[in-house]
Amino acid sequence: MVTRKRYSLKTREGKEALTGYFFLLPALLLLGVFLLYPMGAAFYYSFTDFYILRPGEKNFIGLENFQMIIGDAEFRQALRNTLYFTFLVVPIQIAVALGLALLVNKKLKLKVFFRTAYFSPVVMSLVVVSILWTFMYNPNEGLINEMLGLLGIPPQPFLTSPDQAMNSIIVMSVWQGAGFQMMIFLAGLQNIPDHLYEAADIDGANTFHKFLHVTLPGLKNISLFIFITITIAAFKLLVQPMIMTQGGPLGSTKSLVYHIYEVGFNYRDVGYASAMAVVFTVMVLTITIIQRILVKEERG
Amino acid sequence: MKRMFKTLAPLTLSVAIMAACGGEESGGETSGSDASGNSNNNADSGEQGDVVETGEAEQGVEATGDESVTLDMWIHQTGEDETDFYIKRIDEFNEVNDDIYVNAEIIIDDGASSYSDSVNAALVAGNLPDILALDGPYVASFAEADIITSVDEYITDEDREDFVDSIIQQGTYNGELFSLGAMEASVPLYYNKDIFEEEGIAAPASIEEAWTWDEFLEVAQQLTTEDRYGLNLFMNYGVGEWLTFMGAPFVWSNNGELISEDGTTVDGYLNSPETVESLEFVKTLFEEEVVSLTPGEMQFEEGNAAMALGGPWIAVSAEDADFEWGMMPYPYKEVPKSPSGSMAYGITTLSEHPEEAFEVMAWMTNEESTIGLSEVTGMPPARHSAFEAMDHYDELPWSVMRDQVTETAHARPQTPAYPVLTDAFAQAFHAAALGEDVEEILNQQVDRVERELRRFQD
Amino acid sequence: MRAMKKPALMKKIILYVTMSFLAVIFLFPLVWMVMSSLKGDVQIFRDMTSIKAFLPPMPNEVDGYFQNYIMAFERVNLLRYIMNSLIYTIGIIIFGLIVNSMAGYALARFQFPLRNFWLAVIIATLIIPPESIFLPLYVLVFNLGWVNTYTGLIVPFIANAFAIFLFRQFFLDFPRELEEAAKIDGCSQIGIFFRIIVPLSKPVFATVAIVLFINHWNDFLWPLVVANDDSMRTIQIGLQYFMNQPPIQWGQVMAALTVATVPMLLIFIFLQRYYVQGLAHTGSKN
Incomplete structure (x- = not known):
């Protein structure tokens, strides 16, 4: 429920609202033209039979595209795969990223080196590391099986097995992406005032207590940000399966966005792809709103 | 050419760089902008600086005076030598022709979809050039959607007959010819001569001697050892166009088809007993472990596979490696068939000068262009006269490739549903390689393709 | 002890x-x-x-x-492509930092009608797969006459939902006391933002700069389709060139990749220095 307020330019609220919009307006205008307008177009297409090769004839077909989603077995499989990926990647990656951030936030020599090292997979771009890991996951002559061999573990099929392919992609994704969230956590850690730690020291708190009672609360808003953006990013899984498995074997790594991409790109069915994109966006937005309700923000 | 098939393979960086920033797709424009896009088309595209790369040719323009027609042309950028050759030929065309000036733009083709994305975007914005390069199996889609125009009225019978059948087949939709290409492609069965000698196996040297599937399997088994596979099918290219290009002849040579002759249905074709049997044979190859699901990039060149069903580019890399190699014809069941198809040119319906555009198309696919392109790329030419003019096609190993192109080449299906059909077949082929139930998978894929075909049934 | x-x-x-x-x-x-x-x-x-x-x-x-490097630079005008990438990436960063930080600040600090609605809209733009809006966006930029211009590469990407959201979350953590004090001193809102908030938020500005740099340095399809003139080509398109020349020269690919990766590492290392001078230290002194 929104409380009704009267906004008049003379009141304090009125002035604040005006200032608020002044700050927001440039971004809003740009987003409106270059994102919301195209989004509106995509929304409109989702009710049409827009086919790329016939851009002139977009017939309104009502909910037909949306009804098609219900009977689309590939969509269902892609949804299952995407949920599996998201539910595993999100908690693991947040934990790894936070761990790394705490490590490199210490006052250490070589701090910049370590930060840069952990961050480097992010810089290398998902494409490059996907190619590299595909080589490494090769069941016959890949580096990982060579190393497992040293430990006496038999060679694994990895990307060529419907059972292992998605897990292999998850491991790589965490490794590749954690440095990114580490950097954001790190920036968040800088925002926690030193005096809180000093106060905790005086109270005789140990490291764990300080983490629990100073660090975590201080990271609350940024954690919410990371939680939400990492979930969104996980739902948008595309590059890894595209490069590493082409969605296979047997569709076990086909993600939702990959399916949308294929239908729109390769099969040129913009109408249907748009409908799936609409469903996708509404679905993830709902999850995001639930996340925001679950984790309450704090205001400074 | 090679990267055309490596579409989504791990080795192609591009795909994902593109994906990372957002690809094409869902958009399009409302009717208003179509109109403005179209009407501005010719004026705009000249000013946009799309000019590029034809270098010296610009002098040609100044020399011509105001009577000349300017044509925009899009070419996919592929191999360095190949692209340089296109540019050279266009420059020459501009020098020779006073009244036509070709304004060529080279667009990076990452083998996935960056070129077709550029085309799609331009198509939706109404900004297509007069003449453009497009991949063979996509001619039907473009023709069906009235994006490219028939060239029947421009081409002479004599000229038409000089092209190999598969190129005409590839460029024909509903009985009309829409496109011509300068090069062909094929997949011979490469073999390692040293290994064959050791094992005392004689390689067939002509189509007549080609192995049947049974002979093929038997030899592959004999050649497979502890540390060597009998065969390489380049499964490392990923689940993409390669599997259809390389794999469909198994179906055709078993008297099977991927789609009905009139192009209206795949039920009873893609899942016919013949198709099932072909993929069962593929499944056997993998079950017998004569071929690897995850071959290394250079498996054949390094001697870790005794034979390979690979594209013409394998001849190039095999030549670089230090061993004796040869080509054999593609093995068959009932009738010898071999893969075919490559990039071709189409003239857009937007063009105000289709006749002049055809002159460019004819120039880019004439005997001289065909021979020159074949020389720089190693791909077989698209014309009989070019084969006659190039001596090395008279002898082994290249005579095998020539015979395949001129005698057994079979174009991929000409249907606007091709993008879905090829994925369906590739999926089924890959499932067979994984040892899945071939018939069940094919039936699932039939449903997908049928759904897509319904789009074109009015 | x-x-x-x-x-x-x-x-x-x-x-x-x-x-x-x-x-x-x-x-x-x-x-x-x-x-x-x-x-x-x-x-x-x-x-x-x-x-x-x-x-x-x-x-x-x-x-x-360095054979591969020599060959790579001979085959492709990598320097030119790097320059183009730098121009448009830095353009996006400069405008992006200003526009998005202001928006994030507005969403974190001010009460105004539809505030939560706009926040939800901004998050929604973060969710939609960019592939879904590629075509309408291209047509728009084409009709604006921005094809083959830096404008077409920069302007559509200045406003960035991820950056706005990140700024907002940071500004939420800001102690209000500083602003209240400034207000009493007679500072305007704009003055408070640029003179007090911005200087104390270096880590987040550095973070957003890194995010924007990495995103746009790695852009491929948009620059390819929108800026297809050779003089406008970006580093990723240059890289693509090496991936497209069968047989692929892997050594040169790696050399080109290294050349393309180094700027990002340098930027990251450079921006590290802003990670130590946050509010925390200033704040604790007060």
Whole structure:
């Protein structure tokens, strides 16, 4: 429920609202033209039979595209795969990223080196590391099986097995992406005032207590940000399966966005792809709103 | 050419760089902008600086005076030598022709979809050039959607007959010819001569001697050892166009088809007993472990596979490696068939000068262009006269490739549903390689393709 | 005190060992890329299966260490492409920092009608797959006449939902007291934002700069389709060139990749210095 307020330019609220919009307006205008307008177009297409090769004839077909989603077995499989990926990647990656951030936030020599090292997979771009890991996951002559061999573990099929392919992609994704969230956590850690730690020291708190009672609360808003953006990013899984498995074997790594991409790109069915994109966006937005309700923000 | 098939393979960086920033797709424009896009088309595209790369040719323009027609042309950028050759030929065309000036733009083709994305975007914005390069199996889609125009009225019978059948087949939709290409492609069965000698196996040297599937399997088994596979099918290219290009002849040579002759249905074709049997044979190859699901990039060149069903580019890399190699014809069941198809040119319906555009198309696919392109790329030419003019096609190993192109080449299906059909077949082929139930998978894929075909049934 | 020292030292050693081990795990692809860029193609694949993949080639194994680099720069005008990428990436960063930080601040601080609605809209724009809006966006930019211009590369990407959201979350954590004090001193809102908030938010500005840089440095399809003139080409399109020349020269690919990656690492290292001067330290003094 929104409380009704009267906004008049003379009141304090009125002035604040005006200032608020002044700050927001440039971004809003740009987003409106270059994102919301195209989004509106995509929304409109989702009710049409827009086919790329016939851009002139977009017939309104009502909910037909949306009804098609219900009977689309590939969509269902892609949804299952995407949920599996998201539910595993999100908690693991947040934990790894936070761990790394705490490590490199210490006052250490070589701090910049370590930060840069952990961050480097992010810089290398998902494409490059996907190619590299595909080589490494090769069941016959890949580096990982060579190393497992040293430990006496038999060679694994990895990307060529419907059972292992998605897990292999998850491991790589965490490794590749954690440095990114580490950097954001790190920036968040800088925002926690030193005096809180000093106060905790005086109270005789140990490291764990300080983490629990100073660090975590201080990271609350940024954690919410990371939680939400990492979930969104996980739902948008595309590059890894595209490069590493082409969605296979047997569709076990086909993600939702990959399916949308294929239908729109390769099969040129913009109408249907748009409908799936609409469903996708509404679905993830709902999850995001639930996340925001679950984790309450704090205001400074 | 090679990267055309490596579409989504791990080795192609591009795909994902593109994906990372957002690809094409869902958009399009409302009717208003179509109109403005179209009407501005010719004026705009000249000013946009799309000019590029034809270098010296610009002098040609100044020399011509105001009577000349300017044509925009899009070419996919592929191999360095190949692209340089296109540019050279266009420059020459501009020098020779006073009244036509070709304004060529080279667009990076990452083998996935960056070129077709550029085309799609331009198509939706109404900004297509007069003449453009497009991949063979996509001619039907473009023709069906009235994006490219028939060239029947421009081409002479004599000229038409000089092209190999598969190129005409590839460029024909509903009985009309829409496109011509300068090069062909094929997949011979490469073999390692040293290994064959050791094992005392004689390689067939002509189509007549080609192995049947049974002979093929038997030899592959004999050649497979502890540390060597009998065969390489380049499964490392990923689940993409390669599997259809390389794999469909198994179906055709078993008297099977991927789609009905009139192009209206795949039920009873893609899942016919013949198709099932072909993929069962593929499944056997993998079950017998004569071929690897995850071959290394250079498996054949390094001697870790005794034979390979690979594209013409394998001849190039095999030549670089230090061993004796040869080509054999593609093995068959009932009738010898071999893969075919490559990039071709189409003239857009937007063009105000289709006749002049055809002159460019004819120039880019004439005997001289065909021979020159074949020389720089190693791909077989698209014309009989070019084969006659190039001596090395008279002898082994290249005579095998020539015979395949001129005698057994079979174009991929000409249907606007091709993008879905090829994925369906590739999926089924890959499932067979994984040892899945071939018939069940094919039936699932039939449903997908049928759904897509319904789009074109009015 | 002295008794404390031993476990402290132990702890430090464990810490360093752990961190070094992690560094190895995270660094190896970078090392592989750089080392491969010094090798010939045959050797790259031969070394792939062993630890040699991460070691430089022996002097007797290569003609010259930088052969691939020389060849790469000869084949493609990489410098020009890097310049283009820098121009448009930096353009996006400069405008993006201003526009998005202001928006984030508005959403964090001010009460105004539809505030939560706009926040939801901004998050929604973060969710939609960019592929879904590619075509309408292209048509729009085409009709604006921005094809083959830096404008077409920069303007559509200035406003960035991720950056706005990140700024907002940071500004939420800001103690209001500072602003209240400034207000009493007669500072305007704009003055408060640019003179007080911005200087105290270096870590988040640095973070957003890094995010924007990485995103747009790695852009491929948009620059390709919108700026297809050779003089406008960006580094990723230059990279693509090497991936497209069969047979692929892997050594040159690795050299080009290294050339394309180094700027990002340098920017990251450079922006590190802003990670220590946040509000925390200023705040604790007050």
